[in-house]
Amino acid sequence: MVMDYSTRLRTAAQNTEDLRTRELALNLAAVHERIDGAVEAAGRTDRPELIVVTKFFPAADVVRLHKLGVCHIGENKDQEAAAKAAEVGQLEQLHWHFIGQLQTNKAKSVARYAHAVHSVDREKLARALDSAVVLAVEEGVRSTPVQVLLQVDLRQPLPEDQRGGASPEDLLRLAGAVAESEYLQLTGLMAVAPLETAPEPAFKRLSQLSSSLSERHPQATEISAGMSQDLEAAVRYGATRLRIGRDVLGERPDP
Numbered sequence: 001m002v003m004d005y006s007t008r009l010r011t012a013a014q015n016t017e018d019l020r021t022r023e024l025a026l027n028l029a030a031v032h033e034r035i036d037g038a039v040e041a042a043g044r045t046d047r048p049e050l051i052v053v054t055k056f057f058p059a060a061d062v063v064r065l066h067k068l069g070v071c072h073i074g075e076n077k078d079q080e081a082a083a084k085a086a087e088v089g090q091l092e093q094l095h096w097h098f099i100g101q102l103q104t105n106k107a108k109s110v111a112r113y114a115h116a117v118h119s120v121d122r123e124k125l126a127r128a129l130d131s132a133v134v135l136a137v138e139e140g141v142r143s144t145p146v147q148v149l150l151q152v153d154l155r156q157p158l159p160e161d162q163r164g165g166a167s168p169e170d171l172l173r174l175a176g177a178v179a180e181s182e183y184l185q186l187t188g189l190m191a192v193a194p195l196e197t198a199p200e201p202a203f204k205r206l207s208q209l210s211s212s213l214s215e216r217h218p219q220a221t222e223i224s225a226g227m228s229q230d231l232e233a234a235v236r237y238g239a240t241r242l243r244i245g246r247d248v249l250g251e252r253p254d255p
């Protein structure tokens with residue numbers, strides 16, 4: 001059997017002199033063990049992909065994570081992400097995932113470095129992002145489409161503030177707009193579990209919404225859900241991409 005992620009990471013932790021690398025390796029090992037446990041408990045045969053969310057932490061940590069085998073990095077603010085992506089430069093197989101609220105005027109910047117945008121929640125943003133990717137391709141900054149996950153707001157009843165994603169009723173229309181675009185690849189759904197309630201019912205609903213989306217768009221099967229505190233529940237309800245920050249990087253400073 002090949003050595004599993006957590007064994008390899010614990011070995012890497014033993015073999016490094018850099019204290020921060022050691023800390024990250026041990027944290028990553030613990031997260032991978034939790035994922036393994038959750039996958040087994042859910043009786044799943046596939047394993048969700050880990051996206052390590054590095055917001056508030058320096059580019060040097062991204063480089064350390066990459067050396068430990070992390071290929072997927074999540075960021076939620078364009079200014080911070082763009083600077084970090086520039087500082088880190090081209091690293092083999094490193095993919096940036098944009099997971100935060102996105103204003104249309106930032107689409108141009110995001111299109112230059114993002115492999116995936118998990119937070120598309122309105123047609124106007126989808127159109128802006130598509131044009132931005134076309135431009136980035138013309139400029140030779142990228143050659144591939146951007147993966148798009150539609151962010152859905154799972155709060156019930158749905159507040160008017162429009163901060164947590166598209167309403168479930170709007171998803172199919174939004175998906176249609178993304179699917180028709182030139183350089184966006186409709187990939188799936190993303191959600192954050194509502195703060196006030198248990199995550200399970202929300203993730204269950206997300207999984208149902210995902211089924212109806214992929215009936216119409218068979219390629220759009222990814223489910224981006226699960227953070228440090230609710231990864232087990234997300235895995236149980238079919239998450240294929242987990243976005244984990246603090247349990248790998250440590251506590252963030254209070255904003």
Ligand SMILES: *Cc1c(COP(=O)(O)O)cnc(C)c1O
Nearest residue numbers: 053076099227228243244245246
């Ligand atoms: C910060 C963030 C995460 C990671 O959350 P942790 O609690 O640090 O694991 C996941 N998703 C989104 C959208 C985030 O902004």
